[in-house]
Amino acid sequence: MSAKDKDGKGPSQASLLVELARSRYELVMSEDGRPYGVQIGGPAVVMPLRGKAGLRSRLSLEFTDANAGQVPSQSALADAMTVLEGLAGKVDPVPVHLRVAGGPGRIVLDLGTADGRCVLVTPDGWTVEARSPVLFRRSGTMAPMPEPVRGKDGLAELRGLLNMDDSGFHRLVAWLVAAWIPHIPHPVLTFKGEQGTGKSKAAQTVINLVDPSPATKRSQPRDVKAWATQAFNSWALCLDNVSAIQPWLSDTLCKAVTGDGIIDRALYTDDDVVVLSFRRVLAMTTIDAGALAGDLAERMFLLDLQLISEEQRRTEEELDATFGEARPAIIGSLLDLLVKVLKVLPTVKLERKPRMADFARVLAAVDQIQGWTTLKDYTSTSENTYADALEGDPFGSAVAEFADQQASWSGTAGRLLELLPPPDGFHPKWPKDATRVSGQLKRLAPILRSVGISYDDSKRSNDRKRTRLITLTRDPGISASAPSAASATRFEQGELADADPNPSVRTASGQRPQPPRADAADAHADAENTAASATRTPADQRRNPSADATDTADAVLQAISGQRPPCTTCGHPLDPVLTTIGATKHPTC
Template identity: 55%
Template sequence: MSQAEDIVAAAGVSKSDKGPSQASVLVKIARERFELFMSEDGRPYAVAKNGPNLALPLRGKAGLRSQLARIFTDDNTGNVPSQSALADAMTVLEGIAASADPRVPHLRVARHEGGIVVDLGTSDGRCVVIGPHGWDRVPRSPVLFRRSGAMKPLPDPVRDGDGLARLRGLLNTSEEGFRLLVGWLVAAFLPDLPHPILTFRGEQGTGKSKAAQMIIGIIDPSGAPKRTAPRDLKSWGVQAFNSWGLCLDNVSVIADWLSDALCRAVTGDGMIDRALYSDDDVVVLEFRRVLAMTTIDAGALAGDLAERLLTIELSLIPDSKRREEAELDAAFADAHAAILASLFDVLAAVLKALPDVTLTERPRMADFARVLAAVDHVKDWRTLESYRTSARNAVADVLDGEPFAQAVVDLVDKAPPEGLTLTAQELLDRVDTPDKLPKKWPKDSTRAAGQLKRLAPALRTIGIDLDDSKRQPDGNRSRLYRLTAAESRRITAPGAPAAPGTSSDQHERPGATGDASTRTAPGSTRTAPAPGAPGAAPGAENRPAPASGTPSDQPKHPSPGAPGAPGAEMQPLSDVATPRLDVIERLIGTCAGCGQDMTILTPGQTHHPMCESDPA
């Protein structure tokens, strides 16, 4: 058989058949029934002219290739096209798609004319359109969507009572945490803004994994709603490209590369990889995703990732109230449609309110914060305040887990009010260095400078400012780092020296500020205001500590743990002579006997108790 005859036979046409080849028939079917185009990331797609507004990839499972094979077989009394004919047809169709104007196929959610379109994931292409005046089910989407094998259909939303109340009954969190969760779910249907990573945190037995599975299932059901951390960047990119919502389950430690990848996925990411069976062609994976994870302790996370977290604390479920998984699954499936309807009601109201919402102060995730402000306006809640508290605590948790960060914070807390100005090497020399260096402890000034730069946003969150805009005037031109603590931090930081001008009879700190949600502990980066201070918990009384009765020129007593103090160890709060056990008032002065600095803890003290010159 000649080469020409081989080609004809490969195309599925006999020598006596003068009609079009199978490949030609397949191309004709495709051009008559589908529109062909390239996406902006260079992938060829087809969309049915008289069918659902769904982008079909030319190759792969459930793509145009399999559709054409089915149509050809139906139109030719069961005759199946050859693989070579399908391959030839795909090559021609890819060329046709490349000549068309590019289009953007969306995944699960999309913007459209001031509203939001949610793909229900059904075979007929039904969707829900949400606008400022409500929502409605539509038989054909007004925007182009694509599907992936990881997606499952959403139920048609149905108003059946209070869906949010039914969701509340399925989750093991506080009312404040639940309201934050509702705000996050509403924002999850807005595709063009960065979403914080929802983090369920709690000890074993708090239902973290089940809660995450349900929440991701509300917005983007999948056969694998909970996933283990990916092993490499390529596998992560494939997962993120094919799902709108993803959850990483039981996270304890996140590798640096994955931490960076998660941060990019929040704000928008793109990855380039070599095309299959090609040496010089590439494919691009672009995505911005809604992410969740579960963890027992988020302290091992990187600082830049911590700033993108929204943490929901879960409490331990008593054995008497624990429910079987099958029961929870059935309850969730029964409530899913009503939950969606209630969320879409809130989303519609938020879309109406958003144009009039303006933030005077914008946190790191400013777009999400604005959505929360709109939710608060609609529901009369305080989710934005709760989010700010959650973000600060997440950053504090991370700083508490980094020994070098703790050492820097301790050094700044002990510095005078004007702060410190020093080089990276000087900083490295002055911080308390552990005998055995931790893994991430900087080993030279270059690495110390890099860590300072990375820690700067987290340090600002807890009230420590870093300015590295100046250099030394000498010849080496080393960069200078100026570290200063905010006034509220200087007031509340453990062991911090008093601000200038503090007299011995001033036990109440004027102007103390802080956040009621932060906490104070030895060695912790968290700080808390005295109850009653501006920013303290609602209802806290503003009561000054009792006056010491010590004149301003009287000597004062040493702080617990200082040289000469009894036992040279931290004095318990219960031993402090003050009616407020959660506050230690410190007044720095000089001992009348030895002249060293000391701190008054009880009225009338003038000497170190162990000082040799003490007449007692």
């Protein structure tokens, strides 16, 4: 093949490039609409048409080698790529995978090597194959995986690299096995612990087993688009040192667990789009991620790490060297366990199916093989996570405490909002209207259910408006989490009682007091106790809020029952709360 002079005779450079590509590469289109080239007779690894590691660069080099060092022009390369994209679009789309592929009967693990080797895993065993039976794509965030070896106790070597108890280690092993089963959702592995527990190193070890990368630990993405780019190019990734999870990131992580897709406008086009679709294996390290949204809490796989003493602490260099030597054996042992899981998984039946039911079946299979209790430990830890998430949501905590008091309650969202005023009159996470109450309750429903409170909004009232009714029912067999001090105070003051013998009687802040006591003597004593309680510290009030709350309510009611004194400035009656503290005029006067 030779290029002609620029006299118009002979094929152009673009034509020669297209001819060269068609003779050496198969053009395919992925299911998400991306054109790729696959070397004929070479590894089953696709190359994008453009980019540094794409077909464009490869063709440019091959053209130069075949034409005595002549370099193709940029315009010829651009014209050739346009033609090749058209050729790729003529064939039916094919699946293109990242790192791992397959289903219940066969799993293919891409080792990420230049020669395209892979590991084929079936219920009968695993083997290293020279060429993958499915197409894989590579990205700049991927690193090669060492070839696994048999015959060594890799799990014992892995145990020596991690500072966690046996229960946590067993759950981690089960999570690692499930991470290579691509057709199921995987909960977010969360390493939690104080400083000095080795969270980041543990996460780095885990990611380098599942999906090695030169960037195993990532910072929190700044927006959805940045996150989608990271997730599209890695099968497993870890967010390191998470201190708070923004609502958009919480929703994004939930979707990445079960499967997500991002559609964006293609670069330099007006109407063409690109699709980033993925379901990923995620990990996270945190000291305290703050209040978790209920749907994310359901998808967490929490592992607490133990503090490393100075005598037991090892250097990074020592850990890396030990892990490098042990990694082939660790991967081999995990593959041995994966083979057994694939064999028994079709026979595993769960009596109760939690939210992550497919993952729970894998845990049950591992327990059946190893004699562990990973499923039981996972569900127990999840219940604690739900309780933490409920405590971190002020409205959810108030609803739980309200349900504890009422046992069973039915009413409108607006009525519930009246009965649950925000602490101190305002809270940024408190729903502002009835519509937001319904929406927030739906998000909280799984967590409320985990503490024995069922939520139902399927009924409607019998009046002409046919208003939707909310029903909260407490399961007496399940205890809810302990109420917060602020909410406990509101309950003891009677704010949340649905049965209101005198709904017109309220304090200035809109709170509903308890029924009055028998005589004025009690009121006088209560007023004195209320005045005395003003000298108590906030910590004292949090430790024992009920007595003062009741005393204050009684004093307020006594003030209401009598004639309210006038303000010394404007002459209008003083509010009951002001009279209980001895005020003689309104604060605004």
